[in-house]
Every structure is written in structure tokens, then in C-alpha cells.
Amino acid sequence: MQQTRIRMTSLAAGLALAGLVAALPGAARAESTLRIGMTAGDIPRTLGQPDQGFEGNRFTGIPLYDGLTQWDLSKADAPSALIPGLAESWSVDANDKTKWIFKLRPGVTFHDGSPFNADAVVWNVDKVLKKDAEQFDPSQVGVTASRMPTLRSARKIDDLTVELVTSEPDSFLPINLSNLFMASPAHWRKKLAAVPASVADRTERSQQAWTAFAADASGTGPFKMAKFVPRERLELVRNDQYWDPGRRPKIDRVVMLPLPEANARTAALMSGQVDWIEAPAPDAFEAIKGRGFVIYSNQQPHVWPWQLSFVEGSPWLDKRVRYAANLCVNRTELKELLGGMMAEPKGTVPPGHPWWGDPKFDIKYDPDAARKLMAEAGYSRSKPLKVTIQTSASGSGQMQPLPMNEYVQQNLKDCYFDVSFDVVEWNTLFTNWRKGAKDPSANGSNAINVSFAAMDPFFAMVRFASTKAFPPVSNNWGYFGNDEIDKLIADARTTFEPKALDAALAKLHARIVEEAPFVWIAHDVGPRALSPKVKGVVQPQSWFIDIATMSMQP
Amino acid sequence: MLSYVVRRVAYALPIMVGVSLLCFMLVYLAPGDPLVSILPPDASAELQRQLMQLYGFDRPLPEQFVNWLWRAAHGDLGTSIATGRPVASEVLNAVGNTLMLACVATAIGFFFGCLFGFVAGYYRHSALDRAASLLSVVGVSVPHYWLGMVLVIVFSAKLGWLPPTGAGPGGSSSWAPDWAHVRHMVLPAITMSVIPMGIIARTVRALVAETLAQEFVVGLRARGLRDAGIFLHVVRNCAPTALAVMGLQLGYLLGGSILVETVFSWPGTGFLLNSAIFQRDLPLLQGTILVLALFFVVLNLLVDILQGVFDPRIERS
Numbered sequence: 001m002q003q004t005r006i007r008m009t010s011l012a013a014g015l016a017l018a019g020l021v022a023a024l025p026g027a028a029r030a031e032s033t034l035r036i037g038m039t040a041g042d043i044p045r046t047l048g049q050p051d052q053g054f055e056g057n058r059f060t061g062i063p064l065y066d067g068l069t070q071w072d073l074s075k076a077d078a079p080s081a082l083i084p085g086l087a088e089s090w091s092v093d094a095n096d097k098t099k100w101i102f103k104l105r106p107g108v109t110f111h112d113g114s115p116f117n118a119d120a121v122v123w124n125v126d127k128v129l130k131k132d133a134e135q136f137d138p139s140q141v142g143v144t145a146s147r148m149p150t151l152r153s154a155r156k157i158d159d160l161t162v163e164l165v166t167s168e169p170d171s172f173l174p175i176n177l178s179n180l181f182m183a184s185p186a187h188w189r190k191k192l193a194a195v196p197a198s199v200a201d202r203t204e205r206s207q208q209a210w211t212a213f214a215a216d217a218s219g220t221g222p223f224k225m226a227k228f229v230p231r232e233r234l235e236l237v238r239n240d241q242y243w244d245p246g247r248r249p250k251i252d253r254v255v256m257l258p259l260p261e262a263n264a265r266t267a268a269l270m271s272g273q274v275d276w277i278e279a280p281a282p283d284a285f286e287a288i289k290g291r292g293f294v295i296y297s298n299q300q301p302h303v304w305p306w307q308l309s310f311v312e313g314s315p316w317l318d319k320r321v322r323y324a325a326n327l328c329v330n331r332t333e334l335k336e337l338l339g340g341m342m343a344e345p346k347g348t349v350p351p352g353h354p355w356w357g358d359p360k361f362d363i364k365y366d367p368d369a370a371r372k373l374m375a376e377a378g379y380s381r382s383k384p385l386k387v388t389i390q391t392s393a394s395g396s397g398q399m400q401p402l403p404m405n406e407y408v409q410q411n412l413k414d415c416y417f418d419v420s421f422d423v424v425e426w427n428t429l430f431t432n433w434r435k436g437a438k439d440p441s442a443n444g445s446n447a448i449n450v451s452f453a454a455m456d457p458f459f460a461m462v463r464f465a466s467t468k469a470f471p472p473v474s475n476n477w478g479y480f481g482n483d484e485i486d487k488l489i490a491d492a493r494t495t496f497e498p499k500a501l502d503a504a505l506a507k508l509h510a511r512i513v514e515e516a517p518f519v520w521i522a523h524d525v526g527p528r529a530l531s532p533k534v535k536g537v538v539q540p541q542s543w544f545i546d547i548a549t550m551s552m553q554p
Numbered sequence: 555m556l557s558y559v560v561r562r563v564a565y566a567l568p569i570m571v572g573v574s575l576l577c578f579m580l581v582y583l584a585p586g587d588p589l590v591s592i593l594p595p596d597a598s599a600e601l602q603r604q605l606m607q608l609y610g611f612d613r614p615l616p617e618q619f620v621n622w623l624w625r626a627a628h629g630d631l632g633t634s635i636a637t638g639r640p641v642a643s644e645v646l647n648a649v650g651n652t653l654m655l656a657c658v659a660t661a662i663g664f665f666f667g668c669l670f671g672f673v674a675g676y677y678r679h680s681a682l683d684r685a686a687s688l689l690s691v692v693g694v695s696v697p698h699y700w701l702g703m704v705l706v707i708v709f710s711a712k713l714g715w716l717p718p719t720g721a722g723p724g725g726s727s728s729w730a731p732d733w734a735h736v737r738h739m740v741l742p743a744i745t746m747s748v749i750p751m752g753i754i755a756r757t758v759r760a761l762v763a764e765t766l767a768q769e770f771v772v773g774l775r776a777r778g779l780r781d782a783g784i785f786l787h788v789v790r791n792c793a794p795t796a797l798a799v800m801g802l803q804l805g806y807l808l809g810g811s812i813l814v815e816t817v818f819s820w821p822g823t824g825f826l827l828n829s830a831i832f833q834r835d836l837p838l839l840q841g842t843i844l845v846l847a848l849f850f851v852v853l854n855l856l857v858d859i860l861q862g863v864f865d866p867r868i869e870r871s
Contacts, residue, residue, distance in 0.1 A: 037719075041829040042637065051592060051636055073592055211638050229725035230639060230647070231829065259719055259819050260828075263703055267718040270711035427834045434599065447693040472599035480758050519593040541614050 014541050032252040032552045034534060037268050037277040039396075041260040045232045046225060047214040048183035049128070051141040053276070053396050054453060054543040057179070059256055063236055065181035065219035068074060068102055068121070071455075073538065073546040076298055078158055079353050080542040082175055086116060086182055088222065090174055092279040092496045093505040097169035104160040108243045111225070112218040114186035118156040125154035125164070136204065137210050148176035149220070149458070171496045175456040187218035196232075222249050222548035233257050242377050245315040250551040266529075269293060275531040275552075282339050282400070285527075293529045296539040299343040299350060302524035304399055306389055306408075307464065308517055309437035309478040310448040312455035315385050316446060316478075320373040322516040325361050327370040328415035329521055334407055336401065338457055341527045345520040347513040348460050354502040355457070357510030370448040390445035392535075395426030397451040399524055405449060408521060436471025437478050448477050451524070453543060457505050465512050558862050566855045570848060574626065575746065577844045578619050581836050588836045592635055593728045609635070622840070631841035641841035644826065651726050652815070652822030656807035658743040663750030664800045665691075670751070671758025671796075676785070678763055686755065693752025699813035703743040706817070709741060716740050726821050742818040746811055750803035757799050761792040762857040808849070 006013045008459040038044075038059055040052040048065055050056025062070075068293030070085035086105050095097035108116040128144040130152065145151075150166040151173065155441045157163055166173055192209035199205050217225045220243065222235035231470045238249035257274060259265040262281040270291060280288055285295060306325075308316040316322055331344040344365050349355045391401050402423075409419040422445050424432065433443040433450050442448075452475075463474040466489050467481035488511060494506035528545075530537060533553040539545060589605050607613045610621070625632060630766065631641035667690070674686035710718035718835040722728065722735035729735050765788045774784050813823035823842060 041825075041832055045637065047638070135637075138605060139592050140609075140681065142589065142601065142605055146598065149598060207633065207638065211640075213640060227724075229727045230637065231826070232721065232725035232727075233619065257720060257819070259817070260832075261816055264706065264719050264817055264819055266712045267706040271714050271716075271718055273710075273719060330846075433727075444566070472602075474598055480651050 004121040032250075033255060034251045034253070034276065034552055035274040035548070035551070036256040037255065037257050037259040037265045037274040039260060039262075039265070039278045040258045042227055042231050042258050043256065044230070045139075045214060046217045046228060046234065047137075047140070047210055047442045048124070048217070048219065049144045050061070050181075051143055054455075055396075058544045060234065061181055061546055062221065063254065064217060064225060065183065066221055066222040066536075067102075067180050067182065068109040069179045070178055071540075071541060071542055071544055073540045073544055076538050076540055076547070078541065079301075079349075080540050080544075082178065083180070086121075087177075090170075092169075092433065094506065097494065097496070098166045100164045100166070100173060101157070102162050102164060104162065105243060106160055108220055109241065110184035110187060110218045110220055111239060111461060112184050112187040112545075113188075113219075114184055116182060116220055117141050118160075118162040120185050121184055121364065122154045122156050122164045124180060124182050125151070127183070128180075129153065131142040134192070134206055135185070135209075137206065144180060147179040147459075148173065151176065154186065169494045171493055171501050172457050176458070182220060182378070184218035187216075188213050191216075197520055221245050223254060226253070231258065244302070247546065247548040249548045251547070254547060269305045269529055269531075274530065275534055278528050280527060280529045282341060285339050285341075288529050290534055293518075294532055295527055295529050296489070296528040296537060296538075297341060297525040298539045299523055299541050300449060300526045300542070300543055301460065302397060302526065302543065303345065303348055303460075303518075303520065304342075304404070304449075304451040304524060305518040305520050306447040306449050307347075307477050308480070308519065309442070309448075310480045310517070311437045311446075311478070312439070314446045315387060315480075318377050319516065320377045321379075321385065322360065322519070322536065324370040324377070324415055325412060325417065325519045326361075326516055327366045327373070328417070329408055329411050330365045330367075331522065332365065334522065337403065337407055338522075341525055342399070343523040344524055345523045347509060347520060348454050348518075349509060350523070355505040355509045357506030357508070357513075359510040361514045361516060363513070367414055374416045379416040380417055384413075384416045386420070387447060388420050388440065388443075388445045389447045389449050390422045390424060390429065390432065391449035392426040392429040393423055395429065397453075397524065398426070398449075399451065402451060404522065408519075409423045433475055433477055436476075439471065447519070450477075457508075461505070461508055461512055462493075464517065465508070478517060485511060485515070530552035555862070559859055562855060562858050562862075563870065566851055569851055571623075573847045573851060574623055574844060575619065577840050577847060578622060579615075580843070581839050582615065587815050588834065589635065626841075631844070632837035634830075634838045636829075636835040636837050636838070641772050641837050644821070644838060645842050645845045647726065648821060648826040648842070649849075651721060651820065652728075652808060652824065654738060655742055655746065655815075655822060656804060656819060657748035658739060659807055660750055660804040661747075662743055663747035663803065664754055664796075666747070666798060667751040667754025667800075668758055670755040672762055672785075672789070672792075674755065674759040675762025675766070676788075681789045687759065690752040690755035690759070693748045693755065695752075696748060698748055698811065699817050701748060702741065702814055702817040705741045705745060721821055732800075737835070742814055743816050745818070746807060750800070750807070752802060754796060754799055758792055758796050761795055762788055765791045783814060805850070808846075 013101045029376060037167055038055060040055055044050040044052040044056030046060045046064065050060045065552040066085045068085055068087035068411050069082050071080040072083045073080060078235035086108060087102040088105050090100055090102045104118060110116060113472055123135060127135045127137055129140045130136055149169040150168055151164060153165045155163045175180040188209055191212040192205060194212065195208045199208060215228050222242045224237050224239045226237040236254045238252055240248065259268055262279060265279045266284045268274045284496045289295060310317055326434050335342050335344060347359060389405065391405055393402055405421060412419050429450060433448060435441045452459065461470045463483050464476055465481055466476065467486055469476040470479055471477060486506040492501060492508055495501045495504045535548045535553055565810065587612050593767055608619065629642060631645065634641055670686040674683040677683050706718040709716045716771060717738050720738055722738050771784060774787060812824040812828050815822045818829045819825065823846060827842050830842060
């Protein structure tokens with residue numbers, strides 16, 4: 001009987017197979033094609049507000065869309081600066097600092113031919129902020145609203161002028177707006193009109209329109225969407241009508257493939273299946289270079305720290321202990337361990353950055369000074385300080401958390417620290433990060449190891465230093481902060497002249513480094529490997545990179 | 555007969571509901587935030603609360619389950635949180651791709667498994683037997699994701715003969731039965747075939763050995779049949795069990811191999827599950843697990859019914 005049952009199982013499966021053999025026509029590939037292997041497990045969302053972190057912005061945001069402001073990605077030897085995008089200029093209202101006027105770039109059209117204007121800006125703000133707007137899409141709210149937390153509304157003044165209103169005076173708004181990409185309202189409405197009339201629910205109709213839009217997107221970016229196979233490939237073709245002549249693409253077609261496994265990406269590059277991979281397997285660097293591929297890297301605003309707890313009873317409340325830990329990490333050797341693929345931090349931003357501020361505490365490797373501080377704090381080799389760090393075994397942006405943490409653990413042992421780890425799953429660590437050191441989820445940890453992007457002042461500093469950002473409001477996991485820091489933050493937020501803003505942020509950064517709420521361990525350098533056929537590659541000091549200015553050698 | 559069918563279907567229904575409940579609850583037991591794929595960690599608590607409300611995750615679990623089950627019963631598995639695409643179409647595409655790969659892998663495994671099994675069984679205790687047995691043991695024991703990586707290193711990275719990833723030059727949506735697409739399937743299919751090959755080889759070896767020891771084989775020899783003729787009789791006796799084992803292996807492979815499909819970026823159910831797990835995309839995870847689980851429930855139901863058709867004794871029992 002068992003055999004009969006098994007035979008029937010195989011028979012049923014065979015019948016299912018018969019229904020499968022459906023052949024579809026193949027796709028032709030144009031010349032001058034750049035093929036990219038991403039680390040993402042899926043194509044980042046293409047509807048205007050990408051997911052998958054900043055890799056999404058890098059590959060389905062910036063190539064397809066523009067924001068009112070954007071990052072200058074043309075230089076490798078200086079931090080990326082904010083430059084005009086679809087807005088030519090902007091200014092805050094002299095009388096009411098919650099109102100901003102943005103002057104829009106004339107003559108810009110979306111890929112579908114419809115004009116970009118103030119109506120389009122209002123429509124795109126409403127898609128994530130106005131719940132009763134027909135285009136409101138909850139799935140885009142999270143990745144957008146969190147990156148422009150004070151923006152409240154938009155109002156058209158004339159076709160090329162728009163007023164944006166914030167909840168409080170906020171000089172960071174222009175930086176935040178680089179995350180709001182402009183999708184075509186006219187194209188979306190066409191998709192909405194094509195939703196079958198049988199779908200009566202307004203929300204459902206809107207959702208279906210967005211799904212259709214994602215499969216056939218329209219922005220203003222240097223590349224246009226050509227083909228989209230969910231979870232497998234995205235093909236873009238160049239936009240010859242792009243508004244910035246300096247960024248009109250030279251490459252005909254860009255193909256993006258999600259290859260989440262590092263060894264698979266490396267093999268895809270070595271076998272010639274792709275021309276570019278993100279984050280190659282570190283132990284394959286030499287083999288990759290040996291085959292003539294080029295590895296690009298540059299310091300990027302990506303901080304890999306231990307964020308310390310300041311709750312009652314935490315050993316990190318003693319500044320000497322915080323300094324000692326920062327002085328006991330041999331970052332040069334750690335860099336060797338990572339095959340050179342990290343930068344040695346001196347703070348959240350590097351020296352030379354406009355927000356550097358020349359802090360008095362010099363973060364370096366000085367174990368003797370560290371031991372002296374620890375001895376003063378009452379610790380010794382026979383009486384080490386026990387600390388527990390919550391971390392993950394893997395995760396986006398976490399670099400190589402286990403070997404890196406174990407290396408630091410060995411370092412700190414020489415300075416009378418007894419480090420143990422509470423390793424949790426990546427998404428759990430993310431969730432715990434919001435809950436704070438007082439929450440049971442901290443599980444006895446007095447530091448947490450979550451890497452973060454430091455592109456704008458809020459995400460680089462404010463959310464970790466403001467007393468208003470204590471959990472669950474934001475990511476000040478360790479409850480660090482004081483009146484002085486709060487005042488520096490308030491000063492920065494209300495300083496609207498760009499140079500003065502940089503100076504205010506530099507003061508804030510210097511004080512944060514001097515207070516050492518982190519053990520700054522590494523800055524990521526975003527390694528990527530490219531075929532030598534890809535020319536004009538500039539890896540800026542940014543999470544992003546500009547494909548539009550590259551070319552392909554035949 | 556009709557009452558038997560009705561009875562079997564009636565038995566299957568509570569199993570389906572149980573499977574659905576299990577699928578729904580399992581993903582909630584894992585820690586973490588269901589909105590992590592669309593809500594960055596730097597999002598405020600207020601924004602998180604708003605989205606929990608908008609997605610309905612703030613409602614009581616029983617209410618969420620009933621809503622989900624009601625929609626699933628109507629073929630609507632919901633919408634992926636991460637992509638906004640309908641889960642049903644995502645799962646359907648992935649099942650098609652996995653089915654294709656699993657069938658090819660099973661065919662390869664069956665062919666080589668039978669070959670090694672017959673050789674080993676027919677020439678028992680010889681060097682050939684030991685070599686074939688060694689291969690089958692290796693097949694069962696070797697971690698297939700490791701084998702996949704080795705094959706990729708050798709045949710893709712070093713020799714450049716076969717592509718290491720993907721379903722074809724234009725993706726699975728434009729799959730065609732030509733070499734440009736089939737070559738993408740070679741390495742993952744070989745990797746996935748190794749376990750079925752080992753199991754089938756060991757089964758067939760034992761069957762051949764057992765059959766050769768039976769009296770009818772002595773009788774055949776006594777009647778003057780040559781080795782080739784005897785071999786055909788042995789094959790005929792072993793075939794049903796070998797085919798049954800193959801069917802079972804195909805069933806296992808249809809579940810998709812998360813590791814193999816991830817190593818080769820093959821867009822099947824394993825790859826889909828991997829994405830859903832890492833993005834913590836609950837609707838996608840629930841939908842994929844549900845479809846795979848129901849697939850086996852329905853398959854078992856069909857087998858039960860067909861067995862009843864072919865063997866009336868089963869119905870009586």
C-alpha cells in the first residue's frame with residue numbers, strides 16, 4: 001500500500017510537470033550593457049521610494065528618479081555635498097522658519113512625457129503624508145517619512161514654486177528631501193484608470209495602481225525603466241532627454257540582478273555574467289584583482305560602533321571607561337583582518353568633514369593610556385570590568401560582526417575588559433534598537449552594535465544624542481544626552497545659512513566625540529568590484545554612486 | 555466509493571485549517587517587527603504605530619487570522635509588505651520555477667541513482683560495487699550547498715563554462731527550452747540531484763541484491779536465460795519501488811531548497827522563502843508556506859483517493 005501511495009505521488013507530480021513546460025520568447029540584449037550584481041535579495045522597489053536601505057536608493061532611486069535636492073557624486077576626494085536637483089534654489093521664510101520656498105527647475109519632463117512642476121511636487125509629498133489623498137501609499141511612508149521627520153505639507157504657489165511646511169524650524173529639511181523621489185502623477189493616474197472597474201475599494205484601486213506603476217515606472221532620472229522581472233532582474237535604458245547634460249548616460253542599458261549570496265556574486269563576476277558586483281567576498285579580493293577586475297572603495301558615512309548605555313548602573317557612565325575602550329581598539333590591525341576594507345574612525349565623521357569640529361578627545365590606539373584610565377576607574381587584570389554587547393551574526397551594513405567583535409573583545413581584554421556578547425537575529429536587533437537599554441530586550445547588555453548611515457545630521461548625530469530621541473521615540477538606545485547637547489542640537493536646527501549650519505554641526509560633533517557615547521570601531525568603505533571595461537567610475541565618499549557618468553569599453 | 559471520497563475530503567479539511575493556523579502563528583512566534591521591511595530602524599515610534607494601524611497589525615491575532623483565512627479561501631493571499639505585489643502571483647511564479655528545477659534534478663538523480671544501484675547490486679562485493687556505493691554515500695552525505703559552491707568555483711569562476719546564477723539571460727519570465735536558458739539550470743540541477751541519486755542508488759542496490767537472491771532467478775538461469783535476459787527481469791521487479799522512491803524525492807525537492815536556490819539565485823520557492831525570511835515579509839512568508847503545505851495535503855488526498863479507486867480493500871479498511 002505504501003508503495004502504491006508513493007507511486008501515486010510521483011504520478012501526480014509528473015502531471016503537474018506536464019503543465020509547466022511553457023516556453024516564452026527570449027530577450028535580446030543591446031550593446032553597451034552594464035550588468036550589476038546587487039547584494040539585495042530582491043530588486044529594490046521601483047515605484048519611487050525604494051526599500052532595501054540605501055542600496056535601494058543607489059540602484060532604483062537615483063538612476064530612475066530625482067529629488068528636489070541631491071548629493072554631488074562627482075568627487076572621490078571630498079565628502080559628498082548637497083546640490084540642487086529638481087529644485088534650482090531654496091530658502092526659508094525670514095518671518096516663519098517653518099516655511100520653505102523651493103524654486104523648481106523649468107523644462108523637466110517625466111519619462112512618460114508629462115511635465116514636472118509644482119503640482120507634481122505636492123502630489124509626491126501627499127503620497128506619503130496625506131492620508132486622504134488618492135495616491136497615499138502606506139508602504140512608502142516608512143522609508144520616506146522617517147527620513148524627513150518634520151515635513152508636514154506642500155503647497156503650490158505657481159507652476160515652478162512650491163512651499164513646504166515643517167512642524168518646527170528645521171534647517172535639515174533640504175538634506176532630508178534628497179530622499180523624496182519625484183514619481184510621475186500623470187503616469188500613475190493612467191495606471192489607476194486601467195484598474196478594472198470591478199475593484200471598487202478606493203484603497204485597493206490605489207494599491208493596484210502603485211503595483212502597476214512599479215512594473216512600468218516613470219521618473220525624471222537619467223535612466224528609464226525597460227524591463228522588470230520581479231526578484232530576478234531590472235533593465236534600464238538611457239534617457240537621452242535627461243535635463244542635466246553632464247549626466248546624460250553613455251551606457252545604453254543597465255541590468256540589475258539581485259545576488260544576495262557573496263560567493264555567488266563573486267562567481268558571477270569571475271565568470272563574466274556581470275560586470276560589477278557590490279560587496280565581493282572579502283577572501284576573494286586577491287583572486288578578483290588577479291583576474292584584472294578593479295576593486296573600488298572609499299570612506300563612506302557608514303559607522304560601525306558600539307553604542308553605550310547610560311542607564312543607572314551601567315559601567316559606561318564612567319567617562320574614563322568610555323575613553324579607555326576607545327583607546328584600546330587596534331583599528332589598524334582590524335583593518336588588516338578585513339583585507340583593508342574599512343576606514344579607521346576618529347569620530348562619527350572623519351577629519352576634514354565640514355561637521356568634524358576638531359574634538360579634544362583623539363580616538364587612537366593607546367593601550368597604555370587605556371589601562372591607566374581603567375586602573376584609575378578601579379579595574380585591573382585580576383578585577384576586569386564585565387560588559388555585554390548585543391549584536392547580530394549578520395545583517396545589512398553590519399560588515400562582519402562576529403569576527404570584528406571577537407577581535408575587539410581580544411583587544412579590550414588587554415585593558416581589563418571582560419567582554420561577552422548577546423547575539424540575536426538581525427531583525428530582532430533592529431527592533432531592540434528602538435526599545436532601548438532599559439527594555440527587557442536588552443537582555444543585560446550595556447552596549448549595542450548596530451551600524452548606521454551618517455548622511456544627514458539627524459541620522460548621524462541627533463537621534464543618538466538628543467534627550468528627545470530617548471526610546472521609543474528614536475534610536476538613542478543608551479539614553480545619552482544632556483542640556484548642553486540639546487542646546488547644540490537646537491542651535492543647529494535653527495541655523496539656516498549653510499556655512500553657519502556646518503559650524504553648528506561641527507560643534508555638536510566635537511562635543512559628542514568628547515563625551516564618547518560610542519566606541520567608534522570602524523567606518524565601512526563600501527567595496528565593489530568592476531570589470532576594467534567600465535570606465536569613468538568615481539566612488540564618492542557616499543553610500544551612492546553615479547552610473548550615469550560611466551561608460552563601457554567595447 | 556462516493557462516501558469514501560467525501561470522508562477523505564472531510565478528513566483533509568481540518569488538516570488544512572490546522573496547517574493554515576500553524577502557518578499563520580509560526581511567523582508570529584519569531585521575534586522582530588512585522589514592518590521591518592518597510593520601516594527603517596530610525597523611524598519614530600509614532601510612525602511605527604501609524605503603520606501598524608494602517609496594515610492592521612494592531613488588531614487582535616484571532617481577528618487577523620480569520621481575515622487572512624477568509625481571503626486565502628478566496629485565493630487572495632494578500633500583498634507582500636516589502637514589494638506591494640500580490641503574494642499569490644509571486645508564489646505561483648516561484649512554484650513553477652522550482653517545479654522545473656526539481657523535475658530535472660529528480661530525472662538526473664533517478665538516472666544515475668539507478669545506474670549506480672544496478673551496477674552495485676549486480677556486481678556485489680566487487681570494486682565496482684564499492685565505487686558505486688561510495689558515490690551514493692557521498693551523494694547522501696555531502697552538504698549540497700557546499701557542493702553547489704564548489705561546482706560554481708570550478709565550472710563558472712575557473713573554467714567559465716556555465717553561468718553561476720539566475721534562470722536565464724532574460725530571467726524566468728522569458729524562459730525558453732534552448733541552450734542559453736538550459737545552461738543556467740545545469741549546475742543547480744546537478745547540485746539538487748545528488749541527494750536523490752544517493753538515496754535511489756542505495757535503494758536500488760538493495761532491491762537488486764534481494765531480487766537476485768530469489769528463487770525465480772535460479773529458475774530463469776536453469777531455463778538457460780542469459781545474463782541480459784535475467785537483468786531485464788530484475789529491472790522489472792525493482793522498477794516500481796525505485797519509481798516510488800523517485801516520486802518521494804521529487805516531492806521533497808518541490809518544497810524548494812532554500813540553500814541551493816539561494817546559492818544559484820534560482821527564482822523558486824526556496825529563494826522566495828529566503829527573501830521573505832530576511833525581509834520578515836509576513837504575508838509572503840505565510841502565503842508561501844501555506845501553498846507548499848497545502849500542496850502536500852492535496853497530493854496526499856489525491857493519492858488516498860486514487861488508492862481507493864485501484865484497491866477497493868483500502869476503502870473497506
